[in-house]
Amino acid sequence: MSGIAIAFWVLATIAVVSSLLVILGRNPVASVLFLVVSFFCLAGLFVTLHAHFLAAIQVLVYAGAIMVLFLFVLMLLNLGTPQWFDFAGTPTKVVALVLGVGFVGALVGAGVGDFTPSARGPAAGIPPDVLGSTEAIGTALYSSFFLPFLATALILLVAMVGAVVLARRER
Amino acid sequence: MSEIGVGHYLTLSAILFAIGAVGVLTRKNAIIVFMAIEIMLNAANLAFVTFATSIGDLAGMVMVLIVIAVAAAEAAVGLAIIVAMFRHRETVNVGSFSTMRG
Numbered sequence: 141m142s143g144i145a146i147a148f149w150v151l152a153t154i155a156v157v158s159s160l161l162v163i164l165g166r167n168p169v170a171s172v173l174f175l176v177v178s179f180f181c182l183a184g185l186f187v188t189l190h191a192h193f194l195a196a197i198q199v200l201v202y203a204g205a206i207m208v209l210f211l212f213v214l215m216l217l218n219l220g221t222p223q224w225f226d227f228a229g230t231p232t233k234v235v236a237l238v239l240g241v242g243f244v245g246a247l248v249g250a251g252v253g254d255f256t257p258s259a260r261g262p263a264a265g266i267p268p269d270v271l272g273s274t275e276a277i278g279t280a281l282y283s284s285f286f287l288p289f290l291a292t293a294l295i296l297l298v299a300m301v302g303a304v305v306l307a308r309r310e311r
Numbered sequence: 312m313s314e315i316g317v318g319h320y321l322t323l324s325a326i327l328f329a330i331g332a333v334g335v336l337t338r339k340n341a342i343i344v345f346m347a348i349e350i351m352l353n354a355a356n357l358a359f360v361t362f363a364t365s366i367g368d369l370a371g372m373v374m375v376l377i378v379i380a381v382a383a384a385e386a387a388v389g390l391a392i393i394v395a396m397f398r399h400r401e402t403v404n405v406g407s408f409s410t411m412r413g
Contacts, residue, residue, distance in 0.1 A: 148315045152323045159327055159350050163334030168342055175346050182353050189320070189364045194375050198356075201379050206349070206386045213390045214342060217397050228337045236336035240329040247325045253318040257366050268364045272372065280369040281376070288373070292380045299384030306391035309398075 147188050155181035166222040172210050179203045191272035320361040327354035341393050341403040345386065352382050 158177040165171045179202045186195035213219075227233070270276055281289045327350055334347030356375045363371025393403055400407055 142315075145315045148319060152319075155323070156326055156330070159330045162346055162350065163330060163338060163343070168340060171343055171346055175349065178350065179353065182357060185320070185323075185357060186360055188315075189360050191360045191364065191372060191375075194356075194360060194372060197376065197379060201383055202349075202353070206383055209386055209390055210342065210346065213394060217394065217403065219340070219342065219403060226338065226340050226343075228339055233337050236333045239336070240333040243329045243332065244322075244325050248322060252321045252325060255318045255321060256316060257362065266367060268367075271364060271367060271369065276369060277372050277376070280373055285370075285373045288377060292377050295384050296380055299388050303387040303391040306388065307394050 144188050147184065151181045151184045151188070154178075155185070166226065168214055168219055168222075169211070172207060172214065175210075176203050176207050179207070189272070190268040193272060193274040193277050317361055317365045321358060324354045324358040324361070327351075327357065339405050341396075341405050341408075342390075344405060345389055345393075349382060349386070352378060 155178050158174040158181070161174040162171045162178065165174065179198060183195040183198040183203070186192075186198060228236075266276075331347045331349075331351035331354060334350065335344050338344055338347065356378055359371040359375045359378070363369065363375075396408055397403055
């Protein structure tokens with residue numbers, strides 16, 4: 141096995157197991173910490189795909205900012221202990237499990253596992269190393285994807301104002 | 312088995328998405344439902360990056376950046392809503408937030 145293959149199997153296993161622990165664990169704080177583990181594994185998988193910039197952003201934004209927000213709210217609302225209402229009833233669980241397994245089964249049955257797309261994008265000739273670099277993504281953001289980039293900035297501004305308004309105590 | 316291809320990444324993405332979907336359906340703690348949604352977003356991101364590198368198109372990478380930004384916005388607003396709801400009801404059980412049911 142090559143290094144990439146070993147990295148893939150290790151990271152994929154940890155990602156799946158920690159994601160399962162997020163949704164199966166009783167303690168919300170433990171769930172948040174397992175979610176961080178899962179996000180780190182995803183960042184590692186991005187590196188194996190040569191998307192170094194996105195891996196860094198994943199760690200900074202997800203594992204850094206969003207997870208701190210989650211932990212902060214858990215602590216603020218004093219929800220760190222398991223709650224009596226946490227899990228849905230058995231019928232819901234069975235239906236959800238059937239749907240989840242059915243989803244994966246349908247995709248794998250449709251041949252996702254053997255899927256091999258041909259390189260035909262606008263940058264098809266560029267090696268993946270260069271494609272995932274900060275320079276390439278930055279150039280794309282400030283040229284062909286400038287409008288979506290500005291829209292994203294606007295979304296963040298609106299979300300910030302909205303969060304402040306929503307969390308404000310009424311008097 | 313030893314060669315890792317696009318299919319492996321896509322299968323992993325499908326599995327993670329299913330785990331997130333099952334979490335959304337089975338958990339009643341609003342914060343854990345949010346975490347399950349983040350797992351689903353990440354699964355989609357993995358598929359985006361996989362396709363971006365395999366077909367050589369930067370649009371997938373840019374899309375991942377936008378998804379991460381939207382996830383951050385969604386987490387901020389969603390958690391603010393949870394805090395506001397908790398002030399009213401003293402619980403984060405999604406089953407008790409049913410006043411807007413049609």
